[in-house]
Amino acid sequence: MAVLVTGGAGYIGSHMVLTLLEAGHEVVVLDNLSNASQESLRRVELLAGKAPVFIKGDIRDRHCLDALFAEHSISDVLHFAGLKSVGESVAEPLRYYENNVAGSLTLCQAMAAAGVYRLVFSSSATVYGDGHPMPIHEGLPTGRPANPYGHSKLMVEDVLRDLAKADEHWSIALLRYFNPVGAHESGRIGEDPNGIPNNLVPFIAQVAVGRRDTLSVFGNDYPTPDGTGVRDYIHVMDLVDGHLAAMQVLTSQRGVSTWNLGTGRGYSVLEMIKAFETVSGQHVSYKVADRREGDVAECWADPTLARQELGWEAMRGLEEMLADTWRWQQANPQGYSD
Ligand code: NAD
Ligand code: UD1
Secondary structure, three states: OEEEEEOOOOHHHHHHHHHHHHOOOEEEEEEOOOOOOOHHHHHHHHHHOOOOEEEEOOOOOHHHHHHHHHHOOEEEEEEOOOOOOHHHHHHOHHHHHHHHHHHHHHHHHHHHHHOOOEEEEEEEHHHHOOOOOOOEOOOOOOOOOOOHHHHHHHHHHHHHHHHHHHOOOOEEEEEEEOEEEOOOOOOOOOOOOOOOOOOHHHHHHHHHOOOOOOEEEEOOOOOOOOOOOEEOEEEHHHHHHHHHHHHHHHOOOOEEEEEEEOOOOOEEHHHHHHHHHHHHOOOOOEEEEOOOOOOOOEEOEOOHHHHHHHOOOOOOOHHHHHHHHHHHHHHOOOHHHO
16 A cells, blocks of 8 residues: 655655655655656655655646556545645635645545545644634634635635545544744755745745845734744654654544644744854844734644644754754755756
């Protein structure tokens, strides 16, 4: 039996594929390479000493999915494939809903037709919306996400909840990620954003390596200790370990389960800059700019449920997250196109 990883050539997916191969799983990757390079999987193969099966294809393509399930004996699907840029989703909502929502529906239809009912879905803390007291636990109601990207995640969660209610075969995990950062400790695979990074840590790393001049700090007048936004950054290798734990638990339970994947600790933008300077020995130039629309002051997880039910908790601290980011960035200043 093999594990199907949709979006397995991407940032989180490639780290997942490596971890699965190292744990002895057979892996099939389905990725349309819309936001990834196959080079990530070539490097995964070098690190793991074995390769996943790679299929260049789209989760919206039912024929492709049917052929995949007919050819490979799949036990579990880890569903990372999707578009993830918040700004793009505001400009192109149809593309986001089609890719993220319709794509997930087609995937589930093909899974049901093939008799594959174990699914782990990459959701996001963005589904909680704004206005909750910190830390955020899974019992809180979901809110109204501030953009089509976030909304597409909530819509898929709703579909999966309805699906599991209607058909008891399904075992589904909704994993709500906080802020994934970092890279594999080898520095061979990591995050390779297209164009100007939207997210904080890739931007800081590109300033430190000399690819960009100055970081804009989006607001220093939030009601937080130093006025800048606070987030729960989680090492990507801890995050993928959380998926392994969820896969294991799903083998013995039906229905839908929801787990936060975060560390339970928040850091401000200024703390992140300072910590990055310390691990890299580089100066990170920044200027304070206006707040970014849609940002919240603070967001961090209550990770208790995952600890209790998955036996999982994040093990890597901030220094390790940033040291691993820096190792990847230094070795690959232009990402996979180096
Ligand atoms: P990524 O863009 O690096 O990876 C997504 C992969 O999916 C890419 O390789 C892309 O080519 C592929 N893909 C996109 N649409 C596809 C389609 N229709 N068919 C097949 N392949 C397709 O993103 P990532 O950071 O690795 O994120 C993985 C998942 O986790 C996404 O669903 C994302 O929304 C979710 N997530 C990410 C974060 C984060 O901060 N990175 C936070 C919360 C949730
Ligand atoms: C963002 C998305 C969120 C998505 C997540 C994926 C928005 C509004 N939210 O979350 O939907 O799930 O990425 O990781 O885009 N910051 C700066 N300067 C920068 C970049 C960021 O000051 O150049 C600040 C932000 O204001 C925030 C913190 O850094 O306070 C983290 O930002 P980011 O890495 O973009 O993550 P989120 O905003 O939490």
